[in-house]
Amino acid sequence: MANVISDETIEYVGILAKLELTDAEKEEAKKDMGRMLDYIDMLNELDTSGVEPMSHVFAMNNVFREDVVTNGDEREKILKNAPEQKDGSFKVPKTVE
Numbered sequence: 001m002a003n004v005i006s007d008e009t010i011e012y013v014g015i016l017a018k019l020e021l022t023d024a025e026k027e028e029a030k031k032d033m034g035r036m037l038d039y040i041d042m043l044n045e046l047d048t049s050g051v052e053p054m055s056h057v058f059a060m061n062n063v064f065r066e067d068v069v070t071n072g073d074e075r076e077k078i079l080k081n082a083p084e085q086k087d088g089s090f091k092v093p094k095t096v097e
Contacts, residue, residue, distance in 0.1 A: 003033075003034045003037035003038055003041070004034060005029075005030045005033045005034050005037075007026070007030075009033075010026045010029050010030050010033070011026075013029070013033075014026070014029075075088060
């Protein structure tokens with residue numbers, strides 16, 4: 001394990017994450033973080049010179065759908081449910097002075 005995590009680093013991460021760790025949990029966290037950093041170092045050794053960067057794991061083009069109105073203008077039908085209406089809108093009691 002080339003990456004050694006200090007006690008101060010674990011303490012700082014615990015504060016940031018709002019965790020109260022026991023001494024045993026701190027030691028386990030140090031080992032876990034060291035293993036993670038070792039794995040990242042191993043990945044950094046890979047030759048990625050011929051690999052094109054990607055923005056997403058899956059090949060995707062524009063996945064947005066067309067914005068098409070399907071129910072049309074049903075204002076009159078909707079306003080039939082209004083106890084009161086004015087100028088094509090629901091009329092409600094005033095709530096702010």
